[in-house]
Amino acid sequence: MLGKVTANTIATQTVEAANGIRYAYRRFGNPGAVPLVLLQHFRGSMDNWDPALLDALAAEREVIAFNNVGVASTSGTTPNTVTQMARDAIVFLEALKLSEVDLLGFSLGGFVGQEVALLRPYLVRKLILAGTGPQGGPLMHGWRKDIADAVRTDQPGAQELLYIMFKQTTTSQAKGMEYLGRFMERKDRDAPGTLQTRDAQYDAVVEWGIPDHGKLQRLAAIKQPTFVANGDADLMIPPHLTHLMGGLIPNAQVKIYDDAGHGFLWQHNVEFAADVNAFLSK
Template sequence: MPTPDTTITAPTRFVEAANGVRYAYRRFGTPGGTPLVLLPRFRGDLDTWDPALLDALAETRELVLVNNRGVSSSSGTTPATIADMARDLIAFLEALELRSIDLLGFSLGGFVAQEVALIRPDGVRRLVLAATGPQGGPNMHGWRKDIADAVRKDEPGAAELLYTFFKPTETSQAAGRAYLGRFLARTEDRDVPSSLQTRDAHYDAVCAWGVADHAKLQRLQSIRQPTFVANGDADAMIPPSLSHLMGGLIPQAEVKIYPDAGHGFLFQHHAEFAADVNAFLSA
């Protein structure tokens, strides 16, 4: 059951699913209603989310954070395809008996969220796609060299995160430094870093998902859930134009682009994004 904990105090829990994976997760927030499951970014884990964003979301709903197979403190080997990641996430949902959820996917997590919504349409009530793109979309086959080199370092640090996630303006960089302080605030029961195997599998999956294929874009028309698509206006990893593309192809989609922001717009504009997500999920 959800707890009165916050992002910083919620304990890490474990559940073993039918696929033999022991999933690490945290569950907290306001009881009642449809739980919101959050899927993290490339190499992301339970502690790479912004506590300010999560606590604002948790004021009105129950949150479930999870490490998918092989990621950080979850067992197993990380798969190299989005389809396999989606199947693994479904196994986790079944283990917790979560039969109806709202789903928020950030970046690579947004790829997985789209796939889950297509595989199990009856299990996803509403969908939030943040800083992400559709399978087969243009200009998505891997990241440009400076971005890929930064995020694929063995141990990327603050400099790499500020460079890749925030716009090179004074205001966006200041917001990035503030985020760094918030997400490092948890000092006990922190998640373990993701492995290099996860890094490589995630990037293989990113590249395979991003091979340009116009036919695969038609899959978006089968996402029938109300969908909120959002990004920053200067995302260097996933072109914001792809948010508009998804908005045009998903039948019940609405799109918002946040100003002066990059890939980490949801951390820079955490209060506004949380309010937008809560309003969308409550509509």
């Protein structure tokens, strides 16, 4: 008998899209009417998603993780604007012939998720924004220097990840080590990211964060039910921005997870998955 398909065993597939890009993706879970599509963080590939989180989500719905243009095993050159990343994500969804999706965007992926919802409002049914912030939001411009230095190093390792993603408490750091163990379990690894992707994505992040109060008004156009979440000690995108988005998106709910940093969804994977599944099932 074949074993159960999981985030660590599902095979990577590819699809050729109308823009000439061959996108790499992984698709598994409990098929239903609306799949959940994941939009990844800065420098992350499909491998960086917490397999425990994906397995818990996939128990109730179909989950699709993919690498956007130029990222890891997807062809092309990574663009340097969030808007182009969103347009590239839309082309990928069109290649899979998906007419309606739920989106979960984490960090940079949350920037992209906001843009997809604004550019294709009828494509997105529900939106989850995790550890992310609004375009033009205060105190978002380029991240603070210690974080920017850590995330931009040529070959970031466990030390940088634990500093960036987890709160500097014994409990949170221990959860970070558990995540690293889960992260290394997959045998069929994705291709490594490139410095071109790093630099292009950082340019996009910096541009998105240029203070501009007027751009905050764009959030009023996101009509989809939206779940906005963060850790209480996120050093990359402070939780006050989570509350700001929750106040500006008309149909939003907010949750802040205790004793957690930017990687709260890895640290609190069981609780976050349950919250997401409940939100999507309403």
